[in-house]
Amino acid sequence: MSDSARPASAEPAPGTRAPLSAIDILAFLCELFAFATLAIWGFASWPFPWNIVAGIGAPVLAIVVWALFVSPRAVFSVHPFVRAFVELLVYASATIAWWSMGQAWIGLVFGVVAVTIGVIAGRRRFA
Secondary structure, eight states, X not given: OOGGGSOTTSOOOTXXXXXXXXXXXXXXXXXXXXXXXXXXXXXXXXXXXXXXXXXXXXXXXXXXXXXXXXXXXXXXXXXXXXXXXXXXXXHHHHHHHHHHTTOHHHXXXXXXXXXXXXXXXXXXXXX
8 A cells, every 4th residue: 555545544654653642741741740759759758868869769760660661662561551550650659759748639639640641541552
């Protein structure tokens, strides 16, 4: 089938990416918020010098785990349920961090938004 006769819903050409959707952008913002939350938690919740270790280490650990299993170019290709579990683990860590800082409502709202966006993005990957 020639390119001009290809349906609009077909995969993009090799070497190109599909355009980003609003869900993709929201999912990326949730990731960034989770990583920033873990940094804030580390710096705010621990005494010196452990706040430096936790403030840098917690988001770096989350970013490494995300890059290994969840990112679009993940190092390891895992089952979609493992991918969803790791994604949920990072979001739950950020939610618990807000709760431990006495900001339960921020944690609750973030948890609901992140899981909702994750479910929608995950369902789109299966479609």
